[in-house]
Amino acid sequence: MIELCNVWYILEKHPILEDITIHIKPGEMVYLFGPSGAGKSTLLRLAHMEIMPTRGMVRVADFNSSRITKDEIPFLRRKVGVVFQDFKLLPDRDVFDNVSFALWATGVPYRKIKKRVLQVLAEVGLSHKRYAMIKTLSGGEQQRVCMARALANEPFILLADEPTGNLDDESSRDILTLLGRINRRGTAILMATHKEDAIHQIPGRILRLKEGKLMS
Numbered sequence: 527m528i529e530l531c532n533v534w535y536i537l538e539k540h541p542i543l544e545d546i547t548i549h550i551k552p553g554e555m556v557y558l559f560g561p562s563g564a565g566k567s568t569l570l571r572l573a574h575m576e577i578m579p580t581r582g583m584v585r586v587a588d589f590n591s592s593r594i595t596k597d598e599i600p601f602l603r604r605k606v607g608v609v610f611q612d613f614k615l616l617p618d619r620d621v622f623d624n625v626s627f628a629l630w631a632t633g634v635p636y637r638k639i640k641k642r643v644l645q646v647l648a649e650v651g652l653s654h655k656r657y658a659m660i661k662t663l664s665g666g667e668q669q670r671v672c673m674a675r676a677l678a679n680e681p682f683i684l685l686a687d688e689p690t691g692n693l694d695d696e697s698s699r700d701i702l703t704l705l706g707r708i709n710r711r712g713t714a715i716l717m718a719t720h721k722e723d724a725i726h727q728i729p730g731r732i733l734r735l736k737e738g739k740l741m742s
């Protein structure tokens with residue numbers, strides 16, 4: 527499913543990640559836990575091949591970092607949902623547009639796109655906000671839009687980079703509850719966080735990262 531084999535990521539002779547081996551199985555909940563600067567975001571970027579390893583290999587479903595071509599990358603992206611701390615939404619568009627955006631490129635007919643978008647908005651509890659502009663939403667609501675967008679393609683894994691990083695306690699709990707529900711329905715989750723309290727809410731495996739090295 528997602529596998530990193532002896533992965534190194536080196537920038538200007540400085541190793542950011544050292545000899546990382548991880549195997550995430552279908553439906554697993556995995557936390558990537560470590561302080562700021564440990565390399566968590568870099569590892570997540572490698573896991574969906576936004577960047578490529580300096581040494582070692584990343585495998586996502588049938589795609590292999592040492593063989594994948596540029597033309598295949600969009601197909602890989604449809605299998606992997608990504609949620610970031612800083613949302614990356616289109617602020618002047620509404621919720622529906624933001625969630626449907628990535629689906630247009632897949633050639634799916636409008637009727638099906640609409641059905642799928644309404645379905646994922648219901649899952650994240652935002653059906654009533656479907657025509658609201660992104661900039662009018664709270665942080666917690668914006669993060670739920672991100673999750674709906676990531677789920678629209680029915681990915682087998684969700685990569686979440688500090689998904690509660692910019693949220694207050696209550697919204698953070700809501701997002702973690704939602705992630706737990708998504709995981710229980712069968713989607714694997716790899717979630718990076720530096721917050722100790724975030725790794726105890728959903729049962730899962732904890733990978734500790736420190737200065738680019740895996741501790742456990």
Ligand SMILES: Nc1ncnc2c1ncn2[C@@H]1O[C@H](COP(=O)(O)OP(=O)(O)O)[C@@H](O)[C@H]1O
Pocket residue numbers: 537542560561562563564565566567568569
């Ligand atoms: N594009 C980049 N250029 C230079 N340094 C980078 C780059 N990306 C990451 N780093 C460095 O790699 C280390 C790990 O960063 P990052 O993966 O963002 O850690 P984390 O997400 O755990 O806070 C940090 O020291 C950071 O400064």
Ligand SMILES: [Mg+2]
Pocket residue numbers: 566567568687688
């Ligand atoms: Mg980070």
